[in-house]
Amino acid sequence: MAAAAAVPGPGGLRVGCIGAGKMARGVLGGLIQSGKVPVQNITVSAPSDHNLQHFRDRGCNTTHSNISVLYQCDVILLATKPHVIPQVLVEVTSAVTADHVIVSMAAGVSLHTLEKLVPSGARLLRMCPNLPCVIQEGSVVFSRGSCAGQEEADMLRDLLSECGVCEEVPEPYIDIHTGISGSGVAYVYLFAEALVDGAVKMGMPSAVATRIAAQTLLGAGKMILETGEHPAKLRSDVCTPGGTTIHALHELEKGGLRATVINAVEAATTRARELDKR
Ligand SMILES: NC(=O)c1ccc[n+]([C@@H]2O[C@H](COP(=O)([O-])OP(=O)(O)OC[C@H]3O[C@@H](n4cnc5c(N)ncnc54)[C@H](OP(=O)(O)O)[C@@H]3O)[C@@H](O)[C@H]2O)c1
Missing domain, CATH: 3.40.50.720 (NAD(P)-binding Rossmann-like Domain)
Structure with a gap:
């Protein structure tokens, strides 16, 4: 050439x-x-x-x-x-x-x-x-x-x-990007769907709940980017002692949300690495 x-x-x-x-x-x-x-x-x-x-x-x-x-x-x-x-x-x-x-x-x-x-x-x-x-x-x-x-x-x-x-x-991060972001979009949709289902269970119409859930995800993501804070800091800022959020977070921890998401990122990244080796 x-x-x-x-x-x-x-x-x-x-x-x-x-x-x-x-x-x-x-x-x-x-x-x-x-x-x-x-x-x-x-x-x-x-x-x-x-x-x-x-x-x-x-x-x-x-x-x-x-x-x-x-x-x-x-x-x-x-x-x-x-x-x-x-x-x-x-x-x-x-x-x-x-x-x-x-x-x-x-x-x-x-x-x-x-x-x-x-x-x-x-x-x-x-x-x-x-x-x-x-x-x-x-x-x-x-x-x-x-x-x-x-x-x-x-x-x-x-x-x-x-x-x-x-x-x-570096190229090895590309598979991790798949695990957190390429596939991650689907985890966020699943989470959004669960938020909407929770709201519907408590009596809110699905269309209203869907708009509110989407705006909540958008706003939360933008705050991470715009403040540069670690998500743990922003989460802790929302937790009033004895308030609603800490009660809800306790339920999420009991359900293993954090460990499950870590496992999901690991599973998708591992799968992407396997595909890379074919
Ligand atoms: N979707 C995602 O979220 C995502 C994320 C990261 C990376 N990617 C990567 O992006 C790439 C495209 O994904 P996609 O979701 O856009 O796929 P897609 O919607 O299925 O589009 C594939 C395109 O390739 C065309 N095509 C098939 N055979 C071809 C050939 N021999 N020569 C030229 N074009 C051909 C198809 O033609 P027709 O229009 O005629 O069907 C179609 O336009 C994939 O490699 C995927 O791994 C996707």
Whole structure:
């Protein structure tokens, strides 16, 4: 491969995405919203039309040919299901040049595996988003492959700036991000569902309870981020001696909530690590 040119500024970048499903919508949605890359510089590929139409409606280019995304774009996001990644990379490998920056968002596909599937010297990064990227409130972590430097990391952080919170981390943390955040979204929905059920049991209509539960989760999360306090400190601040909250927390402790959540994060992280080793 020829030596890579410098990464162009975001406005001049052409961004491609192989795969057009939920995560492609989330990540490209944030990018489109930011206006950092004009929609006519974005190309998305998928085998069928049913997800591509969403991107056509927003003015992006669409194609059924994965390799043409490589010909047309500088930054290539890989957004297919993990088991499809090897097939896609084999299909496009002849078009990969040193000017491309390839970013995989597939869960459980390590940089080591990805690097074996592209020509040596290719600039690769691996990222892990979560579902709220769809509303630009996501959590994204990423790691660099052996040929990606500070310039590529800065470019990716800039491209993802409207997706939510974005951090570069050592690659082993990506599986922990899956355990706490990728899968964590589902734990929070389960908790929200239980809050609503509790309120319904006590006589509140479900629709009112759902809005209140969601706002409670949103507000609590924002307070952690905005105060920078440890959650234990914020929790203790809500506990009036002999009051309602400490009585409720005692019930949660008796039910093993804290240990169960720790076990859940461990189980999801362990599963992600197993998938990484396949
Ligand atoms: N969802 C999450 O919360 C989450 C979190 C972290 C990471 N991820 C990762 O994000 C990736 C995408 O997940 P998703 O939830 O967005 O999946 P998805 O909604 O099922 O979308 C998959 C997309 O891949 C396309 N596709 C299938 N075979 C292809 C091929 N040979 N060439 C090109 N495109 C192909 C599909 O095409 P059609 O449109 O024709 O069906 C579809 O557009 C996965 O690797 C997942 O591990 C997801």
